[in-house]
Amino acid sequence: xxxxxxxxxxxxxxxxxxxxxxxxxxxxxxxxxxxxxxxxxxxxxxxxxxxxxxxxxxxxxxxxxxxxxxxxxxxxxxxxxxxxxxxxxxxxxxxxxxxxxxxxxxxxxxxxxxxxxxxxxxxxxxxxxxxxxxxxxxxxxxxxxxxxxxxxxxxxxxxxxxxxxxxxxxxxxxxxxxxxxxxxxxxxxxxxxxxxxxxxxxxxxxxxxxxxxxxxxxxxxxxxxxxxxxxxxxxxxxxxxx
Amino acid sequence: xxxxxxxxxxxxxxxxxxxxxxxxxxxxxxxxxxxxxxxxxxxxxxxxxxxxxxxxxxxxxxxxxxxxxxxxxxxxxxxxxxxxxxxxxxxxxxxxxxxxxxxxxxxxxxxxxxxxxxxxxxxxxxxxxxxxxxxxxxxxxxxxxxxxxxxxxxxxxxxxxxxxxxxxxxxxxxxxxxxxxxxxxxxxxxxxxxxxxxxxxxx
Numbered sequence: 081x082x083x084x085x086x087x088x089x090x091x092x093x094x095x096x097x098x099x100x101x102x103x104x105x106x107x108x109x110x111x112x113x114x115x116x117x118x119x120x121x122x123x124x125x126x127x128x129x130x131x132x133x134x135x136x137x138x139x140x141x142x143x144x145x146x147x148x149x150x151x152x153x154x155x156x157x158x159x160x161x162x163x164x165x166x167x168x169x170x171x172x173x174x175x176x177x178x179x180x181x182x183x184x185x186x187x188x189x190x191x192x193x194x195x196x197x198x199x200x201x202x203x204x205x206x207x208x209x210x211x212x213x214x215x216x217x218x219x220x221x222x223x224x225x226x227x228x229x230x231x232x233x234x235x236x237x238x239x240x241x242x243x244x245x246x247x248x249x250x251x252x253x254x255x256x257x258x259x260x261x262x263x264x265x266x267x268x269x270x271x272x273x274x275x276x277x278x279x280x281x282x283x284x285x286x287x288x289x290x291x292x293x294x295x296x297x298x299x300x301x302x303x304x305x306x307x308x309x310x311x312x313x314x315x316x317x318x319x320x321x322x
Numbered sequence: 323x324x325x326x327x328x329x330x331x332x333x334x335x336x337x338x339x340x341x342x343x344x345x346x347x348x349x350x351x352x353x354x355x356x357x358x359x360x361x362x363x364x365x366x367x368x369x370x371x372x373x374x375x376x377x378x379x380x381x382x383x384x385x386x387x388x389x390x391x392x393x394x395x396x397x398x399x400x401x402x403x404x405x406x407x408x409x410x411x412x413x414x415x416x417x418x419x420x421x422x423x424x425x426x427x428x429x430x431x432x433x434x435x436x437x438x439x440x441x442x443x444x445x446x447x448x449x450x451x452x453x454x455x456x457x458x459x460x461x462x463x464x465x466x467x468x469x470x471x472x473x474x475x476x477x478x479x480x481x482x483x484x485x486x487x488x489x490x491x492x493x494x495x496x497x498x499x500x501x502x503x504x505x506x507x508x509x510x511x512x513x514x515x516x517x518x519x520x521x522x523x524x525x
Contacts, residue, residue, distance in 0.1 A: 084337070084344035091348030098351065118385065120417055120429050121352040123345075130345030133352050136429040139417070143386035238446050241389075241419040258422030282386070298350055301486050305344040308497045312340065315504050316333070 083129065088305030090132030094121050095299040097135040102291045105283045112150075113157075113177030114249055114281035116141050116288075142240055143282045145177075150278040154181040154189055154202075156211050157279040160271030162234030162263060166195035166250065173198070174250040175235050175243065175260065177279055183209075193248065200230035211275035214266030234271050235260035323368060329507040331368025336500035338371040343492035346484045354380070354415030355482040357489075379414075380483035382475075388447045389426065390479045391416035395472030401432035402441065410435055416479055420447045426464075437467040449476035 098119040105116040117138040124131040147157045156179040158164065163175035174195065181189045181197055187204065188196040202209060206219035206229075215232035237243060242256035253259060263270045342360040349355040358373045382392045391399070398412035405425070411432065418426045418434060426434040426442045434442045437454075442464040450456055452473040454466035468474060 084341040087341065087344040087348045091344075091350070094348070094351065118387075121349065121355075122415070122429060123349050123352050123355050130342070130349070130358055132345055132348040133355075139387070139419070139429075141385065141387050236446070237422075238424055239420045239422045240447070241387075242422065256422055295351075298347075298486065301347050301350070301490055302344075304490060305340075305347050305493055308340060308493045309344065311497055312337065312500045315501050319504055319507060 085309035087132035088302045091302035094133045094135040095295050098295045101138050106288045109281050109283040109285050112278040116283040145280040145282040147277045155278050157274045157277040158271045162236045162271045165198040165235045168195050174252050176250045178249045199232050213272040215273050233262040325510050328368050329503045332503035335362045335369040335371045336496045340496040343489045347489045350484040350486050352482050353479045357484045378483045380481040382478050382480050385479050389418045392475050392478035392480045397469040397472045400435040403432045405433050437465045
């Protein structure tokens with residue numbers, strides 16, 4: 081009975097971390113470029129007997145989100161794999177799929193947290209900006225049209241699943257992910273940039289709601305398992321008395 | 323074997339049945355998990371319970387992760403713990419990822435083995451063709467050993483084959499079987515108590 085009780089308890093613990101992961105996905109479902117995670121489980125065994133389950137961790141799903149028209153001053157989306165490379169104020173590089181930027185007074189292109197997009201600077205005099213699908217960025221000023229101001233080069237990783245979440249929708253490289261390699265956008269197999277668009281999060285609210293219901297019921301089923309084991313222990317304790 | 327021993331073996335059988343059902347329930351969300359089935363039979367030493375692995379396949383579902391692989395048909399993936407291809411283990415759990423050296427590893431860190439018996443290594447995460455090959459611009463980079471008639475899909479996973487309803491029924495069944503055996507055991511005990519203490523007593 082104890083084995084049954086512990087096996088059922090591992091199931092409850094696993095479903096709890098599953099619920100946390102789904103709740104995190106739901107909370108960020110409206111964040112541009114957000115990538116959802118899934119929880120995975122593995123069977124626990126001593127070689128002969130099943131001892132329940134264990135949550136083996138959150139795994140990022142880098143499935144492409146839908147591209148949607150956006151009205152921001154410097155909204156850009158990645159169509160394909162890779163990340164925007166950002167420089168934090170402390171000089172560290174982080175990576176994101178959220179292409180919601182603005183022109184800062186110092187000429188840098190920054191995201192909402194103030195991290196600067198690597199590769200481009202927009203001069204003060206620029207009246208309009210355009211990013212080509214290959215990442216080359218041009219501005220028009222009152223005196224000159226189509227002036228090249230830099231190129232956005234997406235960062236790719238051999239093992240993006242191993243990136244570490246380093247804050248709101250940004251990742252940092254780890255020894256397991258490997259260092260970033262900057263690719264020329266627009267080439268065969270490389271991502272393309274879509275200016276004036278934003279990538280939606282790849283979390284489907286409807287699916288996440290369904291997953292919550294399923295996780296909740298699975299939790300309950302395991303709780304029933306604990307209950308049944310407890311009840312059987314009670315009965316066993318009463319053998320002598322009744 | 324007397325009746326009391328029979329009832330004790332029945333209680334043990336119910337206990338094993340509950341343990342199996344609880345383990346199966348706990349793994350209702352473990353991808354590629356195959357449930358155990360408890361079978362009880364009457365033998366010379368009372369009820370004996372044996373467990374066997376179910377070969378039924380779980381439902382395949384879309385995940386969208388390139389390195390999630392689902393086998394459509396029989397067969398298993400061969401994975402090596404500690405990058406040692408000699409210690410190959412079979413599994414149907416297809417949740418893999420590329421590590422930074424390009425080796426394809428599962429959630430427990432075991433490396434996928436290809437048809438040639440070597441560890442599978444890819445330039446980066448890329449979808450597999452249904453025939454079990456990874457191609458980079460037409461060139462075959464790696465190949466999986468698949469039995470005839472089996473294909474493999476990227477972006478899908480085979481779920482657990484546990485049916486929660488069936489397992490809940492087994493939980494209740496085991497619980498009630500345990501109670502029945504206990505009640506019978508108590509009745510037997512009472513009858514013997516009467517025989518020992520009341521029969522032949524003069525008042």
